[in-house]
Amino acid sequence: MKIKNKLKQITGSGYFLISIILIYFFLFIFKQNLFFSSISFFCNIFFKIIPIFILVFILMALTNYFITPKFIMKHLGEKGIKKWFFVILGGILSSGPIYMWYPLLADLKSKGLSYGLIACFLYNRAIKIPLLPIAFFYFGWKYIIILSFIMIIVSVIQGIILNKLMEVKNENSYSVRRKR
Amino acid sequence: MKKIKINKKNIKEAIIKAGKGLLKALPMIFGTILLISLISVLIPKSFYTTIFSKNIFLNSFIGSLIGSISAGTPITSYIFGGELLKQGISLLAVTAFLVAWVTVGIIQLPAESAILGKKFALLRNITAIFLAIIVAIITVLLLGMI
Numbered sequence: 001m002k003i004k005n006k007l008k009q010i011t012g013s014g015y016f017l018i019s020i021i022l023i024y025f026f027l028f029i030f031k032q033n034l035f036f037s038s039i040s041f042f043c044n045i046f047f048k049i050i051p052i053f054i055l056v057f058i059l060m061a062l063t064n065y066f067i068t069p070k071f072i073m074k075h076l077g078e079k080g081i082k083k084w085f086f087v088i089l090g091g092i093l094s095s096g097p098i099y100m101w102y103p104l105l106a107d108l109k110s111k112g113l114s115y116g117l118i119a120c121f122l123y124n125r126a127i128k129i130p131l132l133p134i135a136f137f138y139f140g141w142k143y144i145i146i147l148s149f150i151m152i153i154v155s156v157i158q159g160i161i162l163n164k165l166m167e168v169k170n171e172n173s174y175s176v177r178r179k180r
Numbered sequence: 181m182k183k184i185k186i187n188k189k190n191i192k193e194a195i196i197k198a199g200k201g202l203l204k205a206l207p208m209i210f211g212t213i214l215l216i217s218l219i220s221v222l223i224p225k226s227f228y229t230t231i232f233s234k235n236i237f238l239n240s241f242i243g244s245l246i247g248s249i250s251a252g253t254p255i256t257s258y259i260f261g262g263e264l265l266k267q268g269i270s271l272l273a274v275t276a277f278l279v280a281w282v283t284v285g286i287i288q289l290p291a292e293s294a295i296l297g298k299k300f301a302l303l304r305n306i307t308a309i310f311l312a313i314i315v316a317i318i319t320v321l322l323l324g325m326i
Binding site (some may be wrong): 011013014016017020021023024027034037038039041042045046049053056057060061062064065095098102103105106109115118119122123125126128131134135137138139142143146147150151154157158161162165166 | 190193202213217222258275282288296303308315323
Protein backbone atom coordinates (compact mmCIF):
# COMPACT_ATOMS: atom_id res chain seq x y z
CA MET A 1 0.00 0.00 0.00
CA LYS A 2 2.78 2.39 0.97
CA ILE A 3 4.60 1.85 -2.33
CA LYS A 4 1.34 2.39 -4.22
CA ASN A 5 0.78 5.71 -2.42
CA LYS A 6 4.34 6.82 -3.09
CA LEU A 7 3.98 5.93 -6.79
CA LYS A 8 0.84 8.08 -6.93
CA GLN A 9 2.86 11.06 -5.68
CA ILE A 10 5.30 10.88 -8.61
CA THR A 11 4.45 13.49 -11.23
CA GLY A 12 4.60 13.13 -15.00
CA SER A 13 7.99 14.86 -15.12
CA GLY A 14 9.17 12.50 -12.35
CA TYR A 15 8.28 9.49 -14.51
CA PHE A 16 10.04 11.14 -17.44
CA LEU A 17 13.25 11.54 -15.42
CA ILE A 18 13.04 7.97 -14.06
CA SER A 19 12.65 6.52 -17.57
CA ILE A 20 15.64 8.52 -18.85
CA ILE A 21 17.74 7.36 -15.85
CA LEU A 22 16.72 3.77 -16.64
CA ILE A 23 17.90 4.21 -20.24
CA TYR A 24 21.24 5.48 -18.89
CA PHE A 25 21.40 2.52 -16.50
CA PHE A 26 21.06 0.07 -19.39
CA LEU A 27 23.58 2.07 -21.40
CA PHE A 28 26.06 1.76 -18.52
CA ILE A 29 25.64 -2.01 -18.59
CA PHE A 30 25.61 -2.62 -22.35
CA LYS A 31 27.23 0.42 -24.04
CA GLN A 32 29.67 2.04 -21.66
CA ASN A 33 31.37 4.28 -24.23
CA LEU A 34 28.00 5.77 -25.22
CA PHE A 35 27.10 6.21 -21.54
CA PHE A 36 30.30 8.13 -20.73
CA SER A 37 30.11 10.31 -23.85
CA SER A 38 26.50 11.27 -22.99
CA ILE A 39 27.36 11.95 -19.33
CA SER A 40 30.28 14.15 -20.34
CA PHE A 41 27.94 16.07 -22.71
CA PHE A 42 25.41 16.39 -19.85
CA CYS A 43 28.03 17.75 -17.41
CA ASN A 44 29.21 20.23 -19.99
CA ILE A 45 25.71 21.73 -20.36
CA PHE A 46 24.82 21.42 -16.67
CA PHE A 47 27.82 23.31 -15.23
CA LYS A 48 27.36 26.07 -17.78
CA ILE A 49 23.78 26.75 -16.70
CA ILE A 50 24.19 26.58 -12.88
CA PRO A 51 25.05 30.31 -12.46
CA ILE A 52 22.14 31.22 -14.70
CA PHE A 53 19.80 29.15 -12.53
CA ILE A 54 20.86 31.15 -9.47
CA LEU A 55 20.03 34.38 -11.30
CA VAL A 56 16.68 32.92 -12.44
CA PHE A 57 15.88 31.99 -8.82
CA ILE A 58 16.59 35.56 -7.58
CA LEU A 59 14.46 37.10 -10.35
CA MET A 60 11.63 34.64 -9.66
CA ALA A 61 11.65 35.51 -5.95
CA LEU A 62 11.60 39.25 -6.76
CA THR A 63 8.68 38.80 -9.19
CA ASN A 64 6.76 36.74 -6.62
CA TYR A 65 7.30 39.46 -4.01
CA PHE A 66 6.32 42.50 -6.05
CA ILE A 67 3.82 41.15 -8.61
CA THR A 68 0.80 39.50 -7.02
CA PRO A 69 -2.47 38.43 -8.75
CA LYS A 70 -4.20 41.20 -6.75
CA PHE A 71 -1.83 43.79 -8.26
CA ILE A 72 -2.53 42.54 -11.79
CA MET A 73 -6.31 42.27 -11.31
CA LYS A 74 -6.36 45.88 -10.11
CA HIS A 75 -4.78 47.15 -13.34
CA LEU A 76 -6.70 44.96 -15.79
CA GLY A 77 -9.73 47.14 -15.17
CA GLU A 78 -8.31 50.08 -17.22
CA LYS A 79 -10.14 51.39 -20.31
CA GLY A 80 -9.34 51.94 -24.05
CA ILE A 81 -5.79 51.47 -25.35
CA LYS A 82 -4.62 51.60 -21.74
CA LYS A 83 -6.47 48.30 -21.23
CA TRP A 84 -4.35 46.58 -23.94
CA PHE A 85 -1.21 48.03 -22.40
CA PHE A 86 -2.04 46.71 -18.94
CA VAL A 87 -3.16 43.33 -20.30
CA ILE A 88 0.24 42.98 -22.04
CA LEU A 89 2.07 44.08 -18.90
CA GLY A 90 -0.08 41.83 -16.72
CA GLY A 91 0.64 38.84 -18.95
CA ILE A 92 4.39 39.46 -18.89
CA LEU A 93 4.55 40.04 -15.12
CA SER A 94 2.19 37.25 -14.06
CA SER A 95 3.83 34.19 -12.57
CA GLY A 96 2.82 30.65 -11.64
CA PRO A 97 1.24 27.94 -13.77
CA ILE A 98 -1.07 29.07 -16.58
CA TYR A 99 -4.09 27.08 -15.32
CA MET A 100 -3.98 29.06 -12.07
CA TRP A 101 -5.03 32.13 -14.08
CA TYR A 102 -8.01 30.57 -15.90
CA PRO A 103 -10.54 31.08 -13.04
CA LEU A 104 -9.38 34.69 -12.54
CA LEU A 105 -9.68 35.38 -16.28
CA ALA A 106 -13.12 33.73 -16.39
CA ASP A 107 -14.15 36.02 -13.53
CA LEU A 108 -12.85 39.07 -15.42
CA LYS A 109 -14.68 37.84 -18.55
CA SER A 110 -17.95 37.91 -16.64
CA LYS A 111 -17.07 41.49 -15.64
CA GLY A 112 -16.61 42.58 -19.26
CA LEU A 113 -13.05 41.66 -20.29
CA SER A 114 -13.20 40.65 -23.99
CA TYR A 115 -11.98 37.31 -25.35
CA GLY A 116 -9.33 39.20 -27.30
CA LEU A 117 -7.88 40.72 -24.15
CA ILE A 118 -7.84 37.32 -22.44
CA ALA A 119 -6.00 35.83 -25.44
CA CYS A 120 -3.55 38.76 -25.38
CA PHE A 121 -2.90 38.20 -21.65
CA LEU A 122 -2.29 34.47 -22.17
CA TYR A 123 0.03 35.09 -25.16
CA ASN A 124 2.18 37.53 -23.19
CA ARG A 125 2.63 34.99 -20.41
CA ALA A 126 5.12 33.43 -22.82
CA ILE A 127 7.50 36.35 -22.16
CA LYS A 128 9.11 35.58 -18.82
CA ILE A 129 11.40 38.25 -17.35
CA PRO A 130 12.98 35.94 -14.71
CA LEU A 131 13.96 33.51 -17.49
CA LEU A 132 15.68 36.16 -19.63
CA PRO A 133 19.19 35.26 -18.37
CA ILE A 134 18.89 31.70 -19.65
CA ALA A 135 17.32 32.93 -22.91
CA PHE A 136 20.21 35.41 -23.39
CA PHE A 137 22.71 32.63 -22.66
CA TYR A 138 21.39 30.42 -25.45
CA PHE A 139 20.21 32.93 -28.06
CA GLY A 140 21.82 36.30 -27.32
CA TRP A 141 20.17 39.51 -26.16
CA LYS A 142 19.55 40.90 -29.67
CA TYR A 143 17.51 37.87 -30.73
CA ILE A 144 15.49 37.73 -27.48
CA ILE A 145 14.68 41.46 -27.56
CA ILE A 146 13.49 41.25 -31.20
CA LEU A 147 11.51 38.06 -30.47
CA SER A 148 9.85 39.56 -27.38
CA PHE A 149 8.95 42.75 -29.27
CA ILE A 150 7.40 40.79 -32.17
CA MET A 151 5.52 38.55 -29.71
CA ILE A 152 4.00 41.58 -27.96
CA ILE A 153 2.76 42.97 -31.30
CA VAL A 154 1.45 39.55 -32.40
CA SER A 155 -0.34 39.13 -29.04
CA VAL A 156 -2.45 42.21 -29.88
CA ILE A 157 -3.07 40.87 -33.41
CA GLN A 158 -4.20 37.54 -31.94
CA GLY A 159 -6.47 39.44 -29.54
CA ILE A 160 -8.10 41.35 -32.42
CA ILE A 161 -8.46 38.14 -34.51
CA LEU A 162 -10.07 36.31 -31.58
CA ASN A 163 -12.43 39.19 -30.87
CA LYS A 164 -13.59 39.02 -34.51
CA LEU A 165 -13.79 35.21 -34.62
CA MET A 166 -15.68 34.93 -31.34
CA GLU A 167 -18.05 37.68 -32.53
CA VAL A 168 -18.76 35.79 -35.79
CA LYS A 169 -19.15 32.49 -33.95
CA ASN A 170 -21.49 34.03 -31.38
CA GLU A 171 -23.56 35.78 -34.08
CA ASN A 172 -23.85 32.50 -36.01
CA SER A 173 -24.99 30.54 -32.99
CA TYR A 174 -27.43 33.35 -32.16
CA SER A 175 -28.98 33.29 -35.67
CA VAL A 176 -29.21 29.47 -35.61
CA ARG A 177 -31.02 29.69 -32.27
CA ARG A 178 -33.42 32.35 -33.70
CA LYS A 179 -34.22 30.22 -36.76
CA ARG A 180 -35.19 27.34 -34.48
CA MET B 181 11.66 60.02 -0.97
CA LYS B 182 9.04 57.31 -0.48
CA LYS B 183 10.29 54.35 1.53
CA ILE B 184 9.48 50.85 0.28
CA LYS B 185 7.92 48.82 3.10
CA ILE B 186 9.49 45.39 3.28
CA ASN B 187 7.37 42.61 4.69
CA LYS B 188 9.63 39.82 6.00
CA LYS B 189 6.84 37.24 5.87
CA ASN B 190 6.08 38.06 2.21
CA ILE B 191 9.80 37.89 1.32
CA LYS B 192 10.02 34.43 2.88
CA GLU B 193 6.90 33.36 0.98
CA ALA B 194 8.28 34.75 -2.30
CA ILE B 195 11.59 32.88 -1.84
CA ILE B 196 9.82 29.63 -0.93
CA LYS B 197 7.49 29.97 -3.95
CA ALA B 198 10.48 30.60 -6.26
CA GLY B 199 12.33 27.62 -4.76
CA LYS B 200 9.29 25.38 -5.14
CA GLY B 201 8.80 26.56 -8.73
CA LEU B 202 12.39 25.73 -9.68
CA LEU B 203 12.37 22.46 -7.74
CA LYS B 204 9.19 21.38 -9.54
CA ALA B 205 10.84 22.08 -12.88
CA LEU B 206 14.09 20.27 -11.99
CA PRO B 207 13.09 16.67 -12.93
CA MET B 208 11.96 17.86 -16.36
CA ILE B 209 15.12 19.98 -16.81
CA PHE B 210 17.43 17.15 -15.73
CA GLY B 211 15.55 14.67 -17.90
CA THR B 212 15.65 16.98 -20.90
CA ILE B 213 19.39 17.67 -20.60
CA LEU B 214 20.07 13.93 -20.18
CA LEU B 215 17.91 13.15 -23.22
CA ILE B 216 19.55 15.89 -25.30
CA SER B 217 22.99 14.60 -24.33
CA LEU B 218 22.06 11.09 -25.42
CA ILE B 219 20.47 12.24 -28.68
CA SER B 220 23.45 14.50 -29.46
CA VAL B 221 25.84 11.57 -29.10
CA LEU B 222 23.59 9.05 -30.88
CA ILE B 223 22.21 11.01 -33.83
CA PRO B 224 24.55 12.62 -36.35
CA LYS B 225 24.00 16.28 -37.23
CA SER B 226 23.29 15.34 -40.84
CA PHE B 227 20.05 13.66 -39.70
CA TYR B 228 18.55 17.00 -38.65
CA THR B 229 19.39 18.63 -41.94
CA THR B 230 17.37 15.92 -43.72
CA ILE B 231 14.28 16.58 -41.54
CA PHE B 232 14.57 20.34 -41.79
CA SER B 233 14.85 20.95 -45.52
CA LYS B 234 15.71 24.23 -47.23
CA ASN B 235 12.01 25.24 -47.43
CA ILE B 236 11.56 27.98 -44.80
CA PHE B 237 7.78 27.56 -44.47
CA LEU B 238 8.03 23.80 -44.02
CA ASN B 239 10.85 24.25 -41.51
CA SER B 240 8.90 26.69 -39.38
CA PHE B 241 5.73 24.59 -39.68
CA ILE B 242 7.54 21.47 -38.41
CA GLY B 243 9.11 23.52 -35.60
CA SER B 244 5.73 24.99 -34.63
CA LEU B 245 4.04 21.59 -34.71
CA ILE B 246 6.69 19.95 -32.50
CA GLY B 247 6.59 22.92 -30.08
CA SER B 248 2.78 22.69 -29.86
CA ILE B 249 2.72 19.09 -28.70
CA SER B 250 5.70 19.51 -26.35
CA ALA B 251 5.05 20.18 -22.68
CA GLY B 252 7.12 21.63 -19.86
CA THR B 253 8.33 24.88 -18.40
CA PRO B 254 9.74 27.63 -20.66
CA ILE B 255 13.22 26.99 -19.14
CA THR B 256 13.15 23.53 -20.72
CA SER B 257 12.15 25.00 -24.08
CA TYR B 258 15.13 27.42 -24.01
CA ILE B 259 17.57 24.63 -23.15
CA PHE B 260 16.06 22.30 -25.75
CA GLY B 261 15.86 25.03 -28.42
CA GLY B 262 19.41 26.21 -27.71
CA GLU B 263 20.79 22.71 -28.05
CA LEU B 264 18.79 22.10 -31.25
CA LEU B 265 20.38 25.24 -32.67
CA LYS B 266 23.82 23.86 -31.82
CA GLN B 267 22.89 20.66 -33.68
CA GLY B 268 22.53 22.72 -36.84
CA ILE B 269 18.76 23.19 -36.98
CA SER B 270 17.76 26.50 -38.58
CA LEU B 271 16.98 29.49 -36.36
CA LEU B 272 13.61 29.75 -38.10
CA ALA B 273 12.52 26.26 -37.08
CA VAL B 274 13.89 26.71 -33.55
CA THR B 275 12.09 30.06 -33.16
CA ALA B 276 8.76 28.57 -34.32
CA PHE B 277 9.37 25.68 -31.91
CA LEU B 278 10.12 28.04 -28.97
CA VAL B 279 7.12 30.29 -29.61
CA ALA B 280 4.71 27.38 -30.09
CA TRP B 281 6.02 25.70 -26.92
CA VAL B 282 5.12 28.71 -24.79
CA THR B 283 1.99 29.97 -26.55
CA VAL B 284 0.18 26.76 -27.50
CA GLY B 285 -1.14 24.66 -24.64
CA ILE B 286 -2.38 21.29 -25.92
CA ILE B 287 -1.89 19.75 -22.45
CA GLN B 288 -3.88 22.54 -20.77
CA LEU B 289 -6.57 22.50 -23.47
CA PRO B 290 -9.15 20.52 -21.40
CA ALA B 291 -8.79 22.92 -18.44
CA GLU B 292 -8.83 25.99 -20.70
CA SER B 293 -11.94 24.68 -22.54
CA ALA B 294 -13.77 23.92 -19.31
CA ILE B 295 -13.10 27.32 -17.71
CA LEU B 296 -12.86 29.77 -20.63
CA GLY B 297 -15.00 27.96 -23.21
CA LYS B 298 -14.32 25.30 -25.85
CA LYS B 299 -14.58 27.65 -28.87
CA PHE B 300 -12.23 30.18 -27.32
CA ALA B 301 -9.67 27.57 -26.25
CA LEU B 302 -9.65 25.88 -29.68
CA LEU B 303 -9.48 29.13 -31.66
CA ARG B 304 -6.76 30.54 -29.40
CA ASN B 305 -4.56 27.46 -29.73
CA ILE B 306 -5.08 27.04 -33.50
CA THR B 307 -4.28 30.71 -34.20
CA ALA B 308 -1.25 30.45 -31.87
CA ILE B 309 0.20 27.57 -33.96
CA PHE B 310 0.06 29.67 -37.15
CA LEU B 311 1.16 32.86 -35.42
CA ALA B 312 4.26 31.02 -34.15
CA ILE B 313 5.31 30.56 -37.80
CA ILE B 314 4.70 34.25 -38.56
CA VAL B 315 6.61 35.35 -35.43
CA ALA B 316 9.52 33.08 -36.42
CA ILE B 317 9.72 34.43 -39.99
CA ILE B 318 9.53 38.11 -38.91
CA THR B 319 12.07 37.61 -36.08
CA VAL B 320 14.62 35.89 -38.31
CA LEU B 321 14.12 38.46 -41.09
CA LEU B 322 14.56 41.38 -38.65
CA LEU B 323 17.59 39.76 -37.05
CA GLY B 324 19.17 39.50 -40.49
CA MET B 325 18.47 43.17 -41.20
CA ILE B 326 19.75 44.64 -37.91
